[in-house]
Amino acid sequence: MAQSLFEVVKQSVTTKAVAEHYGIEVKRGGMAKCPFHPDQSPSLKLNDDYYYCFGCGATGDAIDFVARLFQISNKDAAEKIAADFGLQYDSHIPYVLPKRTATAVQIQKQRERYTYDVLVRYHRQLQEWLVMCAPDSPESDIDPRYVEAIHQKDYVEYLMDTFLTGSLEERTSLCSERNPNIRRIAHRLAQLTNENKTLSMESISR
C-alpha cells in the first residue's frame, strides 16, 4: 500500500542520517556541532526520532531539521528528503502532519526541561550575585552584576511561577523556541560561560 510523503520520510530516515547527508559531521554518541547557533563544541544530540541542542534549545524531527537548515517549509523539506534519499510515496495523499505524535510529545518535554533549566541556572546566578557582589558601604562602587540581580530576580521568579502554575497556553508559549525572554536569558548564560572560560584560561597561562 502506498504511503503519504510524511509517513515515508518519518519511517525511512533518522535525524542523524539527514544531518550527515547534508554535511554535518556527527561524532560518537550522535553528537554534532549545532548549525543553528555558533557552537564551539558539539552540543547537538541527534537521536533517531528527534534532535536536541543543549546550547540553544533547538529541537524537532528530521523534517524540522532540514526545514530549518535550508530555511524552507516543512512540506518542502519532506519533499527534499524524499528526492535526495530516493523515497517513493503516494503524491495524491495530501501533506498533513499528525497532531500529537509520540515524537511531538517528546520534543515538548525537551523544550520544557530546557526552559526550566535555563531559568533555574540564571536564578541561582542572580542569588549568588546578590550576596557576593553587594556593595560594602553606600560609598563603594556598585558592581553591575549586583544591579542585574536586583533588576532581574523578581522577573525570573515570575517566569518560574508561570512555568509551574500557569495555564497550559502560558506554559507552552513560555517554552516555545520563539519565546524572546528565554532566548535572552539563555544568551546571557552563554555569555557568562564564555567569560568564565576566558578567566580560567588566563589563570592557567599565568
Ligand SMILES: [Zn+2]
Ligand atoms: Zn544549537
